[in-house]
Each structure stands twice: as C-alpha cells, then as structure tokens.
Amino acid sequence: MKSTIYLNGNIITVDENMPSAEAVFVKDGIIEFVGAKEEALRLADENTVTKDLNGATLLPGFLDPHSHIGNVAPFMSFKYVAAPPIGTTTSIEVMKEQVREFIKEKDIKPGEWVIAYGYNDAELAEKRHPNKFDLDEISTEHNVMVVHASLHMAAINSRLLEVMNFNENTPNPEGGVIARVEGSNEPNGYLEETAMRMVYFSMRQPDMDGMVANMIEAQKMYASHGITTAQDGATLENIEALCRETARRDEMLIDVVGYNMIENDVNVTEYKNGFRIGGAKLLLDGSPQGKTAWLTKPYHVVPEGEKEDYCAYPTFTDEEVYGFCKKAIENNIQLLTHMNGDAAIDQFLNAYEKAMEDTGLTPELRPVLIHCQTVREDQLDRIANAKVEMIPSYFVDHTFFWGDWHIDSVLGEERAFKISPLKSSLNRNIKWTLHQDTPVLPPNMLRTINCAVNRNTLSGRIIGEAERVTPMDAIKGITINAAYQYFEEDKKGSITPGKLADLVILDKNPLEVDPATIKDIQVLETIKEDKTIYKK
16 A cells, blocks of 8 residues: 655644644545654555655645636647747737748648637737638638637638638627628628627537547646646537546546536536546636626727727626526535626626525525626625625736736726725625636746735736735645635545545745745645656
8 A cells, every 4th residue: 555755844734723834644545644753754654655845835636626628638739829938929921920930830731720819918919809801811721710718709811701601791799709800791800799600600510539638638738837726617519528538448537527608508517537527617708818708897908999888798698697596506516607897897796696595494504606897896796795606706817918908908996906806805804715717827826825915917017916825825825725616625625644645746845935936936746646647
C-alpha cells in the first residue's frame, strides 16, 4: 500500500483549524495526517516515499470553478491569435499572416475549415473586429473563422458566409447579430452570440480518437497550472460523449465536472473514472468586452452604428428564464448561469426568487452566478439575503486583460472600478470563487490570484483598489470555496485528514512574496490522489 510523506517546505493547508503544518502523510491517495514532522515520520513504513519539498510550497490542488475543457480539446488544434502578454497578435495584419502561415504549416486543404481564436479587438492596432474582407485576404478557398477571446463573437470569410447561407435576406437569429456592410443588408462577416454559435456548431468534428487525444492534451495543460478538478461549463451531447469515452479509456488525468444546457435533458451523475454531470448551465447574455453583456445603463462608448441608449440584449425572455429556474428547482439541479451585465443579473435573481416562491421549494442547490462582472451593490445585498446560498464565480482576470478597455470604452470609470467586487462580497459574507473561463484565457491560477490581489490593468492603472483582497482570500476562491461550489468540500479544497491527496507544489509562497510578483510563481508539480500528473 503506497504512502508518502511531504515535508521540509511551506504547507498552506487552507484549513482554518490548522492553517499550516510541518508535514503531510498520505496513504492510498488519501490524506491521513497533517501536523508535526516527527509524528508524520512515525507513521512511515518500508513502502513510504519521502517527498522533500526543499523549501517549496505545498497547497491543495486547484479547482477550476468555471471553464470549458470540452471546448479546449478541439481548440488544441486551432491557431491561437491572442494579444500580448499571452500571445503575439498585435493587429489584424499580423493575424492574417499568422493564419496564412498556419494553413501552410498544417497543410490544410482547400475546402477545409481554418479556425483561429483568441483575438481581442481592444488590443488590436485597428481597434476593431476583423470582417470578411480581412479574412478573404487569408483565403477564399478555405472556410475561415476567427473567434474572439470571449467566445461570444467571431468573423468568417465570404466562402463560409455562403456555406452558412447567410445573405442580405437572412434575419438576425434570436439572441444574436449578423453584422452588415454599412448602408446595406449585406453581411460583413462579423457575428455575435447565437449567430456565431450556429457557425461553430456546424463545423465537422474530428473522429473520436483524435478528440480523445486532444482531451488528454487539454488536461495536461490544466494540470500544468496546478488544477486537479476542471469544469466543462456547457456540456453538449458531443462533449459529454467525448468526456465519457475519455473516462472509459481511463484517460482522465484530472476530475472533470460537466454541466448540461438547461434547455436539454439534464442527468446529474456521480463520478465514474473521473467524470460526472454536476448540474445544468444557463446562458443569459454576452460579454462586456465585446459589448454584448446586457446592461441596465448604456455602454460608455456604444458600438459603431448603435443608438446612444444601447445596452445590448438578453438571450432569453423573462418567462423562459423563469421556466428554466423552475425546472432546476423542481428537479434538484444545480444551475450555473452566465450573467455578465447587471440587467441579466436582475433577470436571474427575479426568476429564481419567483420560482422558489411559486414552487414553495428552497433546496440547497448552491446556484452559481457565473462572471457577474457588473453586479451592483443592491444586487449583492439580494444575493447575501437570498433564501438559498448563491455563489458568484468572478472572472477577476478582466481587471488586467480588459481593465483599460472597461474604463475607457465599455463601462466608464465608476462602473469599471466595481467589476468583480470581491471585497464588497466578502464584507457581506458571500462565498465566491474565481475562474478564467478557459479557453477565453489560459487556466493560469497564479495570475488569477495576482489579479484579485493587485487589480492592475495592462497599462498599470489600478482598477478598483477598494475591491482588492488578500492572497489567502484569493487562494480560497480556487480551493475550498471552489470545492464547496461543487458540493465536494468533504473531499477536496484543503489539506485535511480524510480528503483526497490532490496537491500542488509551487516554487514560492504566495502568502510571503511581493504581491506584484505572485503572477511569476511557477507550478513545480501537480499531484492527483498522490500520483504526479505534471512536473516542471
């Protein structure tokens, strides 16, 4: 029976009953003892492995509270066109050359799909989205699609517009936009929300062997950031099939929790070989950086061609959202709901409260408010005083990657300074988690802690100093609070006897370094149930 002792390092347990310790003893993948080094050594036998941390820092493995690992899998074979500091795409011209080179490098044949993702119009030199005229310069022989970093917008070339039969007579789909050439109804190639998803979901998927291989690589990427539990936050039928097949082949390196779309059948399950369905997902609006998040007050600078009172739009009607909430409550389903704009947050709170009132049911389902970027003070009060515990999961990396854009164009200073209000939530005893919405951003947990603690933008401005939190608060947002969100706090999220030995080793202690350097801390090793799944 395998056992391991971890010692000679900084051990951050995230357990309030014993915040630190000298050693951890693990047996058969379960933590058995946390405490004094001498006592841990007495538990050892001839099969015990001693893991000398050599001054490094041991924490519980990180739990990803919201991302889309099922979408990350195919994205592993797409071209990444992110702006610095993640990528090198600084302009549409650079993007064109990068995608042309990608076609040559991968020898993509005429008629096949060419997908790039991760562009950010706010960081491109042209300060605009690409369109069909740009993408036609890449190729008119391939189906070219370039997806925005938010995954809520995209641009396609003329060939793909023809394939989709998007023309001047095609109306905007409900909850989406097919943008037009100025002064006409001719599509210009730029798409938002449901229009973009229509194109993406029409793409032919690789065979299952190829998808499983991509899924394994996606898990390795998560593990390299210290993550031992990940999420698929919109588990469609094909993604669920992929996850189940990966699990069947015993290729789940980490635990994955899926959430079916609430519009479809939802079958909550227990873990089987590292995969389970945890509940349902609901999507209420778009993205603030793309100016499709549904607000109650107009955007600071409205998009070109929109009226001065432009606040974007909802995905569903109030009646539809009420029906989805009622379905979740009556069927004991945890609901994860995407809501960026404060109008979308109002819609959810009103619908969920009414559904509880009408059904007379208040089950402990811990509904999760995903992103929650522009949540207002009065809405925080409603969340804090709700009949059931609601958990905001904040995309706090917005403060760095899009903070300048939020201040100058999206929201204006007053609203921008309140995005991801972590401290205001803590002051109300609201339990929250932190995420990266991968593949929107890489699942870099140390950068997320850095964003929560420092709240500095790309240009170095401080965006909402009053909403800063301590490194320990941020760590809880990706460990014990995240485990709580998943109803797994009894076996994950802290280094506590009886819990799984899901662990991460860092080269420096995030509680002791200069807060500005937390982002530079390296993951040395990631351990799932006492088995190393990543080592630097």
